[in-house]
Amino acid sequence: MSLAAETRAAVRARPWLLRALRAGVVNYAAAAESLDVDGDTDSVATALRRFADDLSELESTGRDVTVRMRSGVGLAGVDVDGNDSAMDAGGDVDALLSVGESAVVTADGSLTAIVVDGNVDARALSAVVDRLAAENVLVDAAGVAGDELVVVVPRRDGANALRHVESALESVPTS
Incomplete structure (x- = not known):
């Protein structure tokens, strides 16, 4: 599995991180260090940034x-x-x-x-x-x-x- 695919899988295993990426409120270096992904922190942080760029923006709605x-x-x-x-x-x-x-x-x-x-x-x-x-x-x-x-x-x-x-x-x- 590529570094990018491994990073995406690690993020999907943490729904709170996926939501934070979609909201644009993530410190990529800190998030990269917290993930158990084989690779240096800078490469994982870059993979996180690219993944975040591909995600749709977090949207919400009120309920009746x-x-x-x-x-x-x-x-x-x-x-x-x-x-x-x-x-x-x-x-x-x-x-x-x-x-x-x-x-x-x-x-x-x-x-x-x-x-x-x-x-x-x-x-x-x-x-x-x-x-x-x-x-x-x-x-x-x-x-x-x-x-x-x-x-x-x-x-x-x-x-x-x-x-x-x-x-x-x-x-x-x-x-």
């Missing part, structure tokens, strides 16, 4: 969404039939999100769900989770399906998470 907060959600196990274990205890419990044998349910829990309805997809979810991570907000669960996105955070972080989610969805990378 409604964001709401739902407090008091919890995590529950799901039995083999897909029923929430919280249902066995009685009460009116809905699953907001389920993956495998776990579900986010509307039981009397210690978590808060940020529920987004509208123009959402995996890119929107990525932007939301990245923004919350940058703000040091723990994400207990997250998912997107159809036109709904759900992010679950500790109750004490709910109001801040709501603001960060709204902000993140104002500028979602388009590619």
